[in-house]
Amino acid sequence: MLDYETLQAIWWVLIGLLLIGFAVTNGMDMAVSVLLFPLCGGNRAERSAVISTIVPHWDGNQVWLITAGGAIFAAWPEVYAASFSGLYWAMLLVLFAIWLRPLAFDYRNHGESERWYRNWDLALTVGSFVPMLIFGVAFGNLLQGLPFWADDNMRWHYEGYFLSALLPLLNPFALLCGLVSVLMLLTQGSLWIQLRTVDAIACRARKFTLICGLATVVLFLIAGIIAYGLPGWQLDAPAPYGSYNVITDKTVSVIEHGLFANYVRLPVVIIVPVLATLFMLLSVWHSFKGRPGKGIIFSSLGIAFTIITAGAALFPFVMPSSVDPASSLTVWDATSSQFTLNVMLYTVIILLPIALAYTVYAYMRMWGKVSAADSIEH
Amino acid sequence: MISEAMVELSRWQFAVTSMYHFIFVPLTLGLSWMVFIMELIYVRTGNVLYKDMTRFWGKLFGINFAIGVATGITMEFEFGTNWSNYSHYVGDIFGAPLAIEGLLAFFLESTFIGLFFTGWNRFSKKGHLTVTFLTALGSNLSAMWILIANGWMQYPEFAQFSPEKMRMEMVDFFGLVTSPVAQVKFAHTVCSGYITAACFIIGISAFFMLKKRHLLLAKRSMTVAIAFCLCGMGGSALTGDLSALQVTEHQPAKLAAMEAEFETQEPPAAWNLLALPSQDNLDNYISIRIPALLGLIATHSLDTPVKGLRDIVAENEVRVSNGAAALNALNKMRAGEATDEDKAVFAEHQDDLGYGLLLTTYARDISNPTAGEIKTAAHESIPPVFISFVSFRAMMTMVGLIGILTLAAAFFLWYKRDLVERDKFLKVLICIIPLPFIACEFGWILAEVGRQPWAIQDILPTVLATSSLTAVDVGLSLLCFIGIYSLFLFIELTLMYKAVQKGPEISSADAHGGVYA
Numbered sequence: 001m002l003d004y005e006t007l008q009a010i011w012w013v014l015i016g017l018l019l020i021g022f023a024v025t026n027g028m029d030m031a032v033s034v035l036l037f038p039l040c041g042g043n044r045a046e047r048s049a050v051i052s053t054i055v056p057h058w059d060g061n062q063v064w065l066i067t068a069g070g071a072i073f074a075a076w077p078e079v080y081a082a083s084f085s086g087l088y089w090a091m092l093l094v095l096f097a098i099w100l101r102p103l104a105f106d107y108r109n110h111g112e113s114e115r116w117y118r119n120w121d122l123a124l125t126v127g128s129f130v131p132m133l134i135f136g137v138a139f140g141n142l143l144q145g146l147p148f149w150a151d152d153n154m155r156w157h158y159e160g161y162f163l164s165a166l167l168p169l170l171n172p173f174a175l176l177c178g179l180v181s182v183l184m185l186l187t188q189g190s191l192w193i194q195l196r197t198v199d200a201i202a203c204r205a206r207k208f209t210l211i212c213g214l215a216t217v218v219l220f221l222i223a224g225i226i227a228y229g230l231p232g233w234q235l236d237a238p239a240p241y242g243s244y245n246v247i248t249d250k251t252v253s254v255i256e257h258g259l260f261a262n263y264v265r266l267p268v269v270i271i272v273p274v275l276a277t278l279f280m281l282l283s284v285w286h287s288f289k290g291r292p293g294k295g296i297i298f299s300s301l302g303i304a305f306t307i308i309t310a311g312a313a314l315f316p317f318v319m320p321s322s323v324d325p326a327s328s329l330t331v332w333d334a335t336s337s338q339f340t341l342n343v344m345l346y347t348v349i350i351l352l353p354i355a356l357a358y359t360v361y362a363y364m365r366m367w368g369k370v371s372a373a374d375s376i377e378h
Numbered sequence: 379m380i381s382e383a384m385v386e387l388s389r390w391q392f393a394v395t396s397m398y399h400f401i402f403v404p405l406t407l408g409l410s411w412m413v414f415i416m417e418l419i420y421v422r423t424g425n426v427l428y429k430d431m432t433r434f435w436g437k438l439f440g441i442n443f444a445i446g447v448a449t450g451i452t453m454e455f456e457f458g459t460n461w462s463n464y465s466h467y468v469g470d471i472f473g474a475p476l477a478i479e480g481l482l483a484f485f486l487e488s489t490f491i492g493l494f495f496t497g498w499n500r501f502s503k504k505g506h507l508t509v510t511f512l513t514a515l516g517s518n519l520s521a522m523w524i525l526i527a528n529g530w531m532q533y534p535e536f537a538q539f540s541p542e543k544m545r546m547e548m549v550d551f552f553g554l555v556t557s558p559v560a561q562v563k564f565a566h567t568v569c570s571g572y573i574t575a576a577c578f579i580i581g582i583s584a585f586f587m588l589k590k591r592h593l594l595l596a597k598r599s600m601t602v603a604i605a606f607c608l609c610g611m612g613g614s615a616l617t618g619d620l621s622a623l624q625v626t627e628h629q630p631a632k633l634a635a636m637e638a639e640f641e642t643q644e645p646p647a648a649w650n651l652l653a654l655p656s657q658d659n660l661d662n663y664i665s666i667r668i669p670a671l672l673g674l675i676a677t678h679s680l681d682t683p684v685k686g687l688r689d690i691v692a693e694n695e696v697r698v699s700n701g702a703a704a705l706n707a708l709n710k711m712r713a714g715e716a717t718d719e720d721k722a723v724f725a726e727h728q729d730d731l732g733y734g735l736l737l738t739t740y741a742r743d744i745s746n747p748t749a750g751e752i753k754t755a756a757h758e759s760i761p762p763v764f765i766s767f768v769s770f771r772a773m774m775t776m777v778g779l780i781g782i783l784t785l786a787a788a789f790f791l792w793y794k795r796d797l798v799e800r801d802k803f804l805k806v807l808i809c810i811i812p813l814p815f816i817a818c819e820f821g822w823i824l825a826e827v828g829r830q831p832w833a834i835q836d837i838l839p840t841v842l843a844t845s846s847l848t849a850v851d852v853g854l855s856l857l858c859f860i861g862i863y864s865l866f867l868f869i870e871l872t873l874m875y876k877a878v879q880k881g882p883e884i885s886s887a888d889a890h891g892g893v894y895a
Contacts, residue, residue, distance in 0.1 A: 056492035059447065063488045067480030069454050074477040077469020077545070084458025084465070085845035092855055095455050096862065099448040103866065106444035110873050152712070154544040155463050161848040244712040246542055336470040337540070337547040347478055355485035362489050365500055 005332070007341040011075045012318075012331045014348060016311055018071055020304045022064035023135075023185065027303070029054040029061050030128035031189025033101070034182075036121050039193065039204050044117050045372040046201055051121075053196040055105060056366045060359055062101070074344050078156075078247065078334040079319050086148045086158035087138065089166040094134050100127030129182070136181025139310050140174030143227060143259060145322030150248050159323060173226055180219045184306060186212040187283065188299045194292035198371045206287055209295065213284035217277055220306065224273060227313070232258025233320040233328055247333045252325035259313055269312050276305035380846060387852040388460045388844045391859060393826075395452050397819055398863050402446035404818050407521055407568050408575025409439040410514035412606055416599075417510050421503045427889040431595055432510075433498075434882035435579065438874060440495060445870050447488075449863070460852065464833055464843035471537045471548035472527055475555075479523035487516025521571070522564045529560025532825070533628045534834050539728055541711055546837065559624050563825075566617035570821065572610030574814035577780060579603035580787060581811035582878055587797065588804040592881055594891040597791070597798070604788045611781060619675075625828075626676040626684065629835060631759070632828035634687045635766035637672055638662055642686040646673025652771075655763040660688050687760050694733065695756040701733030702747050709745075732837040733759070739841050761830045769824040776817035783810045 002010070032054050040046035073080045084091055100123040108120035147159035147168075158165060190208035193201060232255050239249035255261060263270050283298035314320065319329040335341060413436050420428035454476065457465050465473075490512040493501070497509060530536070536550040536557070548554065580603045586596035625633045634640070638653040640660050649671030654663040676684045704727035710716040711724060734744075737755040741747040787807055790797040797804070829835055833843040884890055 052496070056496045057489075059492055060485065060489035062447075063480060063484040066451065066454060066484055067477065069458075070473065070477035070480040072473075073454075073457065073465065073469055074473030077465055077473055080458045080469060080473070081462035081465040081845075084455065085460070085462035085847065088459050088845070088847060088851055088855075091455055091459050092858070095452060096858065098451055099862070099866070102444040102447040103869070106440050107869065107873060110441070110877065154466060155846060156466065157846045161851050162854065244542055244544075244714065336473070337543075339551075340470050340474060340548045343548070343551045344474055344477060347474075348481065351478070351481040351485075355481060355489075359485070359489055362493055365493065366496065 001342045004338045007338060008331050008335050010345060011335060011341055015071055018064060018068035020307050022068050023303050024300045025061035026064050027185040028188045028192050029058040030132050031185040032192055033124045033128035035189055036125055039201060044114060047121055049197060049370045049372045050193055052370055058105060075336055075341060076334045077336055079329050082148050082156040083319060085156060086146055090134055090169055094131045097127045097130035132182050132185050133178045136178035137169060137174045140177030141169050142319060143310060144230060145320040147323045148321050149324035149327040176219060176223050180216060180223055183212045183216040184303055187216055191287060191292050191296040191299055195296060196369060198369050209287040210284060213280055217280050227259050229257055230259040231256055232261050233317050233325060235316060235330060248326050250326055252328055254325055262312055262315060272305055272312055273309045276302055276309055279305060381849050383849040384847055384852050385841050385844050387849055387856055391460060391852060391856045392456060395859055399449040399453055400818060400822060401815060402442050404571035404574035405442045405578060406446050406517050407571030410517050412575050413439055414510045414514045415602060417507050421507050425889060426886050427595060430882045430885055431599055437877055441870060441873050445866055460845050461843050462845040467545045467838050468834055471546055475523045475527040479520050483516050483520035483523055487513055487520060518568055521568055525564040525567055526555055526560040529557050529563045530554060531834050532829060533557060533559035534837050539731060541708055562617050562620045562624060566614060566621055569610050569613035569617055570818050573607055573614060574818060576603040576607030576610060577810045577814045581808045584804045584807035588801060593798060595882055600791060604784055607784045622675055630685045631690050632761055633676055634685060634690060635761040635763045635828055636770040636824055638763055638767045639684060640687045642683055642689045645683045646670040646680040647684045648672060655767060657763050690760060691756050694759040695752055697730045697733040698737050698752045698755045700727040701730035702737050704728050704731045705734030706745050735842055736839045758831055761828045766824055766828045769820040773817045773820040776813045780810060780813050783807060
């Protein structure tokens with residue numbers, strides 16, 4: 001069995017990978033859904049063509065979200081418990097929105113009228129936009145800390161209820177992060193459309209790549225400048241040996257302008273946000289030069305490094321608390337037992353490559369350009 | 379701080395959302411295999427009738443599958459959103475099967491279902507058949523992993539309490555996965571799914587026969603479905619019987635409640651066909667009994683006693699007071715005030731810790747509980763008898779009706795060969811569609827209500843498993859769930875009805891015997 005610290009560090013990486021997988025794949029098809037009306041407007045055949053490129057894959061892509069959720073439950077049960085209950089209404093909003101997607105993908109084909117199609121395509125747009133925004137907003141709030149704490153029985157509590165808990169999440173910095181998330185995924189989605197459609201649709205998608213890609217870079221940098229001024233958390237000492245309250249007995253201090261302390265302490269990490277920016281710009285460049293294939297690879301890397309930027313800033317914290325710093329969850333105390341982390345690591349090592357293999361196979365089998373003329377509504 | 383209303387609303391919300399989800403799950407479990415069988419026949423014989431059958435039932439499968447996926451995500455979210463103390467307390471062991479369900483089953487099912495619907499022209503016949511097979515395998519595997527999780531809630535071995543983390547931690551992964559309770563639950567659940575899907579096809583085929591439409595397709599579909607249904611019934615009966623044995627062994631209170639068995643009788647115990655139980659008095663007002671039957675059902679023997687609820691309550695009184703001792707020792711340990719004696723008390727009684735937690739709801743001062751409070755907690759440590767008793771009988775009644783209708787359909791279709799002309803019987807046969815759904819729901823009510831007052835049997839009381847939300851939060855979200863889900867169900871049923879009315883698309887009239895209108 002690997003030692004506990006190594007396992008905990010590996011799981012930080014694995015959960016990160018699953019979240020990146022979710023953003024790159026499911027985020028992409030969500031963005032494609034959001035682009036339906038901006039790209040095709042009232043042209044139903046065009047919308048169907050665009051949708052047909054993601055119909056075979058959206059469900060498999062969504063499993064990245066389900067699996068990331070399951071992995072957090074198994075490997076970081078405290079994070080799962082504290083975040084899902086604390087962000088109750090935000091999570092429910094995501095849920096209500098996500099419901100619309102499976103229904104829309106299937107049910108849009110069962111009607112006859114133009115209105116039926118339009119309504120379900122609208123549902124698809126809404127159902128995709130809300131999670132894209134809220135997951136970004138959630139990251140923005142994580143970076144600022146959330147008002148939660150653990151009591152003596154290790155029960156998680158959160159400040160406020162209903163709107164008094166939900167509305168503070170919509171603060172300017174978090175909304176900015178939400179916007180970065182939306183624009184970054186729209187870049188990815190528009191590149192996919194360029195890759196898989198022809199003529200007019202692809203042409204219009206290219207404009208979106210350009211605008212959204214550049215806007216992502218600008219807002220990402222602005223968010224970085226603002227984040228530089230935000231307070232950060234510092235783990236001074238873990239809970240003393242033999243403590244019965246492993247989480248709340250640790251010593252944590254809040255440092256003014258400390259969010260980027262990791263980047264100051266270990267300057268080489270600055271390469272992460274630099275790469276995120278560079279990859280995003282390269283993606284736009286390749287798209288501009290008519291090479292959406294390379295573009296989507298760089299935009300996927302851009303997304304990955306944007307997420308790593310946030311994760312690296314917080315490390316070793318996963319979920320800092322703004323009201324009781326000692327209750328903050330870190331990579332070292334939010335996890336499952338050594339045994340569980342070990343078992344689950346082997347499971348992932350065996351199962352994830354298999355899943356990846358047939359996912360790639362499925363994408364390859366369904367490859368090919370579609371046009372509005374040959375779109376089929378099954 | 380944790381209001382009783384919030385706990386009640388959380389329970390209602392979970393009941394509503396999980397029962398709603400389970401309207402669609404069994405149909406997916408069974409239809410995926412039935413569609414595979416039809417496609418298999420098509421690939422083997424080349425008869426396009428079976429291809430049309432595959433596509434027609436596959437279309438209904440798709441309508442059902444979409445809403446099943448949507449409502450399934452709810453379930454995963456809800457453990458965190460509404461049952462966060464549960465997630466904290468058992469996430470170390472309960473999360474594992476859920477994560478594996480995603481990695482192993484959902485990836486498989488979801489990747490290939492996309493190819494199933496869109497890949498007809500991209501795959502060879504055998505290639506597409508493989509895709510269908512993998513979809514069905516994936517959906518059934520997902521049932522396996524979620525039932526390993528649920529099996530552990532009923533039979534929570536393979537884990538150990540950690541005082542430092544104040545939670546249960548996994549110690550035996552292999553045991554968890556191969557838990558006999560989980561495996562029997564899995565088999566019982568998929569069998570009931572097969573019955574559900576088979577009855578769905580029987581009912582709709584009967585509808586076609588009644589309307590004299592797509593007769594050949596309806597006959598062939600019904601033939602496959604009746605065979606499938608009978609196999610499912612056999613499997614279901616076998617696993618149901620095994621399940622009862624396991625409940626007797628691991629959850630005696632659930633068994634006693636579902637049979638309204640208050641007094642431990644001289645073996646072999648008589649079986650209550652009907653009874654009006656009184657939870658307060660721990661007795662039946664009236665009951666109609668069949669001698670010796672309960673002994674046979676619950677123990678497969680004539681000389682083993684079946685424990686009654688009064689004895690269980692008496693035993694639990696001891697467990698509650700031991701549990702209180704364990705909990706107090708634990709609290710001292712966590713406060714850093716424990717003596718060696720306290721640690722010894724905890725070590726001795728930690729298996730009853732759950733009963734100590736149960737007592738916290740009823741004791742004014744947990745460090746000094748009164749005899750009356752311990753009595754109350756013990757009295758509340760058994761499940762609601764009336765609901766358990768009625769659910770079991772409702773489930774069995776549905777199963778009986780399904781059996782009779784299926785056998786009659788088989789008799790007229792295969793032996794008399796005049797099913798198509800029997801309009802009156804066909805009208806009755808259409809009514810077979812809802813029966814397995816009702817049976818499944820009552821089966822789950824029995825499984826879950828019968829485990830109360832525990833979220834995890836003997837370990838974590840349901841009242842302590844919720845999140846720290848307010849009644850306003852959960853009340854509003856429950857309203858949202860009910861409203862939106864009702865709308866979805868309406869849309870789903872409308873689409874199903876329309877798709878059935880429209881009927882299958884016919885690729886070659888000859889293959890359909892030239893008879894269709």
